[in-house]
Amino acid sequence: MSEGVLFWIGFSVYLAIVLLIGVLTHIYRRSRTLADYLVGGKIIGPLTTAFTTTASIASGYQFVGLVGTAFLFGFASFWFLVGDLIGVTIQYAVAPRFRKFTGRLNSITIVDYLADRVEDTGHVVRALAAIIVFVFMSTYVCAQFTAGGKAFVGLGASYDLGVFVTWLIVTVYTLLGGYLAVAYTDTLQGIWMLIGMYTVIPLAIASMGGWHAFISRLAEQSADLLSATNGMSLEAFLLFMGTIFGIGVGYPGSPHSMGRMIGVRSPKAAAQAGIIAVISWILIDTGSIFLGLTARAMMPTIADPETSYMVMVRELVPPIAAGLMLAAVYAAIMSTADSQLLAAVGALVRDIFQRILNPNADEKKLVALSRILVVAISVAGLVIALRFSGAVFWFILFAWSGVACVFAPIVVLSLYWKRLTKWGVVAAMIGGSTTAVIWHFTPVLKEAVYEGFPAAVVSFLLAVVVSLLTKPPEKVIKILEGVW
Amino acid sequence: MQLQYLALAASAAAHDLPLETYLLMIGSWTVFPLIMVLLYVRGVKKGLWEDEEHE
Numbered sequence: 001m002s003e004g005v006l007f008w009i010g011f012s013v014y015l016a017i018v019l020l021i022g023v024l025t026h027i028y029r030r031s032r033t034l035a036d037y038l039v040g041g042k043i044i045g046p047l048t049t050a051f052t053t054t055a056s057i058a059s060g061y062q063f064v065g066l067v068g069t070a071f072l073f074g075f076a077s078f079w080f081l082v083g084d085l086i087g088v089t090i091q092y093a094v095a096p097r098f099r100k101f102t103g104r105l106n107s108i109t110i111v112d113y114l115a116d117r118v119e120d121t122g123h124v125v126r127a128l129a130a131i132i133v134f135v136f137m138s139t140y141v142c143a144q145f146t147a148g149g150k151a152f153v154g155l156g157a158s159y160d161l162g163v164f165v166t167w168l169i170v171t172v173y174t175l176l177g178g179y180l181a182v183a184y185t186d187t188l189q190g191i192w193m194l195i196g197m198y199t200v201i202p203l204a205i206a207s208m209g210g211w212h213a214f215i216s217r218l219a220e221q222s223a224d225l226l227s228a229t230n231g232m233s234l235e236a237f238l239l240f241m242g243t244i245f246g247i248g249v250g251y252p253g254s255p256h257s258m259g260r261m262i263g264v265r266s267p268k269a270a271a272q273a274g275i276i277a278v279i280s281w282i283l284i285d286t287g288s289i290f291l292g293l294t295a296r297a298m299m300p301t302i303a304d305p306e307t308s309y310m311v312m313v314r315e316l317v318p319p320i321a322a323g324l325m326l327a328a329v330y331a332a333i334m335s336t337a338d339s340q341l342l343a344a345v346g347a348l349v350r351d352i353f354q355r356i357l358n359p360n361a362d363e364k365k366l367v368a369l370s371r372i373l374v375v376a377i378s379v380a381g382l383v384i385a386l387r388f389s390g391a392v393f394w395f396i397l398f399a400w401s402g403v404a405c406v407f408a409p410i411v412v413l414s415l416y417w418k419r420l421t422k423w424g425v426v427a428a429m430i431g432g433s434t435t436a437v438i439w440h441f442t443p444v445l446k447e448a449v450y451e452g453f454p455a456a457v458v459s460f461l462l463a464v465v466v467s468l469l470t471k472p473p474e475k476v477i478k479i480l481e482g483v484w
Numbered sequence: 485m486q487l488q489y490l491a492l493a494a495s496a497a498a499h500d501l502p503l504e505t506y507l508l509m510i511g512s513w514t515v516f517p518l519i520m521v522l523l524y525v526r527g528v529k530k531g532l533w534e535d536e537e538h539e
Contacts, residue, residue, distance in 0.1 A: 078505075
């Protein structure tokens with residue numbers, strides 16, 4: 001059997017396992033209510049919560065972007081790990097409280113929670129936030145399909161086939177199993193990413209003659225590769241840290257990630273998940289960085305550093321195992337796409353349809369509608385990824401800075417400051433998002449620091465100032481009595 | 485397996501890398517898990533979640 005066939009057998013075995021999880025979840029853990037479908041009935045344990053949250057954020061970037069960054073900047077790339085860990089630590093520090101509040105308010109999406117928390121009787125917060133979440137999450141799904149297509153090109157197959165396979169697998173298991181299938185497959189995909197990374201790294205280091213030879217090769221190329229600052233000036237380093245912090249600050253506001261904190265079975269389980277999540281992030285980011293470092297030492301003249309993982313797997317691992325290892329890249333893409341797909345569906349079904357248009361809708365109909373929308377949104381994503389992928393770029397650009405970084409201060413304030421009002425939230429969403437866009441398109445500002453940081457600051461300030469000027473949500477403050 | 489690998493890499497790195505790089509790596513691997521463990525222990529000691537299991 002040819003090497004190519006063996007490779008694709010290995011790759012297909014992984015995809016079949018992911019599909020099987022979706023089918024088994026549908027058979028044995030069928031969703032009967034909207035809460036079952038969107039947040040798994042709020043019964044998910046700490047291990048699965050930690051891995052699904054990590055995998056939902058750790059996209060193809062882990063095997064492409066961060067690997068390429070480590071290739072270029074060396075050990076200084078560990079600051080990206082610090083940035084991610086700041087974000088994850090803040091996210092899980094507030095997670096038990098967030099789970100308490102969402103439990104008391106019966107929320108099943110982040111928008112649902114924010115709207116109820118600020119007594120949004122006119123649905124201003126709900127409609128605005130749901131539209132923002134839907135637009136950015138659905139276009140982000142499309143971007144993941146595009147990434148799947150590009151990953152296939154890297155494996156020697158066609159872009160269109162890659163987009164189609166990504167679409168098919170993500171749609172089928174999300175359609176069948178809802179959040180439970182997403183959480184279980186994410187756990188497998190997170191573990192698979194780690195197996196892929198930590199199989200290749202020791203092989204790469206051994207092939208160079210061990211740790212000392214690996215470090216010597218890097219030092220011969222440039223001493224800056226071993227430095228914690230990569231030779232940056234103090235001013236450049238401080239601006240770099242501003243960007244790192246700007247990225248990290250968005251974690252508690254990421255809709256597809258914070259949704260996991262609603263699905264966890266208890267506040268205590270959320271706190272336990274935090275310990276596991278921090279460790280899993282350390283392992284995943286460290287793996288990405290060492291992949292880039294070993295690639296730099298092994299093949300410093302590689303044409304595109306972002307393809308380092310793919311090239312190293314092909315060189316170091318037998319074909320059938322290479323298929324399984326490269327499926328890890330795909331795992332990262334699919335585990336992000338499924339979470340964003342479900343977040344987009346939740347915004348439409350729970351926040352717009354059930355809470356605004358039809359509060360008495362039957363649970364079975366809501367689950368059916370969710371499944372229809374999973375297919376509809378993913379088909380739209382498929383068509384866009386195949387024909388108009390450039391059109392989604394603008395939205396993706398602001399999915400983190402304009403949504404996560406803007407929502408993060410609102411979520412944190414909602415948990416610790418009773419006085420937060422719906423007009424404070426509206427002002428924060430509009431002001432923060434606008435700041436992100438203006439900052440991004442003003443060259444002198446963009447060069448200084450990542451737009452997510454000023455967007456978060458403006459969102460925070462507007463939320464506080466406008467809330468102080470408007471009437472506090474008295475009824476909700478009473479409902480939440482005892483959990484503050 | 486991965487944790488063992490991290491430990492090995494850390495001890496080997498101590499001999500080859502500048503001190504600040506070593507501190508950056510070891511610091512990021514230890515400080516944040518420690519914060520999460522301390523937050524958890526604090527929550528358990530204060531009984532923050534006693535009435536909230538399976539809400």
